[in-house]
Amino acid sequence: MADIKHFDPDATLDTVVRLFWRQGVATTGIQDIVNATGLNRSSLYATYGGKHELYRAALERYVQDRSRLGLLEEDDRGLPAITDFFTGLIETRCTGEFAGWGCMISNAHAGTENADPAVRAILDRQHQRLRTALHTALLSAQWQRQLAEDADPDSAADVLALLAHGVNLRSRAGADAQQLHRTVAAAITAVARRA
Amino acid sequence: MADIKHFDPDATLDTVVRLFWRQGVATTGIQDIVNATGLNRSSLYATYGGKHELYRAALERYVQDRSRLGLLEEDDRGLPAITDFFTGLIETRCTGEFAGWGCMISNAHAGTENADPAVRAILDRQHQRLRTALHTALLSAQWQRQLAEDADPDSAADVLALLAHGVNLRSRAGADAQQLHRTVAAAITAVARRA
DNA sequence: GGGATCTTGGAACGTTCGTTTCAAGATAGG
DNA sequence: CCTATCTTGAAACGAACGTTCCAAGATCCC
Incomplete structure (x- = not known):
């Protein structure tokens, strides 16, 4: 043979x-x-x-190997799950082997790659996955009374999903990790129950 | 001669x-x-x-001709200025001649262009401009009692600046304008004084 | 209008692009 | 061991890349 x-x-x-x-x-x-x-x-x-x-x-x-979404999807702690997700994301983006590489999905958005329908389908699918995972985590947070009364898990998931793209982009231009951490923390705090 | x-x-x-x-x-x-x-x-x-x-x-x-930042910088109405900025941004990104083009600055983040220090300087400068303009508008909003008591103009400016990148990216993949509008509206509402 | 000086057209530079081709090499079944 | 079948190495493909060169054309000053 x-x-x-x-x-x-x-x-x-x-x-x-x-x-x-x-x-x-x-x-x-x-x-x-x-x-x-x-x-x-x-x-x-x-x-x-x-x-x-x-x-x-x-x-x-x-998407299969490098996405950090899996951890978020299987974490039902609510807000801490989201916080950890972003913390790990920023760490990956700003330090270690892949520092300054951004996210391959985010990068694909900005290029001419997405002219290919197959590529665009992957981008949309992955964005939906992120949105859904955040939404689920926020619902879980709401169930655990971690959210502010007037917080809307649906909208907040959308905002945080777009925020992730922003983190990915800025990290590729060498943005400061601590600055990104602070920004994300503020966004999460905005939906959290006031002390 | x-x-x-x-x-x-x-x-x-x-x-x-x-x-x-x-x-x-x-x-x-x-x-x-x-x-x-x-x-x-x-x-x-x-x-x-x-x-x-x-x-x-x-x-x-x-940056000089196409940036919508100038309007925001000269608008002291507070939150309405920010709302209008994002509304116009999304409209430009999703309809008309430049629909699906994203933002040239955001796009540059994701490419290899930013290896050039001169290019990266432009990206950083423009991000700072956006952040500052948003911050100023938020301070103006706070002065006019449009913000929630616990809202932090500094953090909120950071969040909204990253959000703009997210809008730019997703619009290049053909994201729905209404969906983007809703997301941005939610982010702005999050810092606004509760009714 | 003569002439110095810059701009323009168009061909050509060498390099790199993604892809193809084909003979030589390696493998597993009979 | 033989051979059918796939894999590999290396060369070559035409096209496109960014850039350069130079003669021909256009302009303003004197």
Whole structure:
């Protein structure tokens, strides 16, 4: 029968994710991918198709592996869940290996990538996921009497979801982490029950 | 003496702004600019320098011509000024000639453009301008007793500034205008004096 | 109007782009 | 071990990239 692949497509895709995440799709060449993965062009095209399909696969992979949404979705503590979500988000955005990379989803919004309906579908899906997760957490907070009487979980979820995009964007321009922390804390405090 | 330019560099730069605004710098070629402006490559390079300098000039021009900040800065009505600012922003982002283009400043955050210190300086400067304008408007609102007692103009300005980035991003992915309006209204209501 | 000086048109520069091609190499079933 | 089948390496593809060059054209001062 046939030969098998001499590399791990999964590990390779992870490397590609980092390239597209940091540099964007337009400024990342096939040569960059070849250099970073050590793969040959033939293997790349045989495995993933073209550059565009590779980007889509990387974006899906990013959503699965790098999204911090999972933790929020499974955290029913209410406001503390939201606070921790944003705290971890800002930490990831501003320090460590991925500092200054922003969010691959947020970045995709600003580029020409989203002209592709498949890409736009991922962006919309992910935004809805974030909105829903925040909404659920806020409902949970309301149930636990953590919210102000006049707070509306629905609207607050929308606001916080857009706020996350703002955090992602500004972090890519090197925004100060503490400043972002303070801003997010203020937004959360705004819906919290007054002391 | 010498010849004069056979075109209007000002009008040309406006055309270039639209190209970079809509498509981004990486996916806009010199050929695109030549086609859109009708200029020759020689005239382009003699007038503006290279592509990168042209982008910087276009970004500065965008800030001067297209930013809606001026209205906010000169509006001392308090909360209504902020409401109108966001209303106009969303309208520009979602309908008319520039619908789906997002904000050139927000877009620049997500790309590789901001590797250039000069570009990043523009982004930071503009973010500070937005933050300051919102802060001033909120102080004005506080003075006019439009704010809730426990509202903090400083924090609220930070939140709303990040929110604007979120609006810009999501609008580029075709977000619903009414949905954005509702979200922004909720964020503003959160700091307003309760009825 | 002569001539110095800048602008313009258009071709060409070398490089890099994403993609394709094909022979050589590797694998697993018979 | 043979061979069908897939994978890999390396070269090459045409197109597009940003930029440069230079002759031809246009302008204002003297």
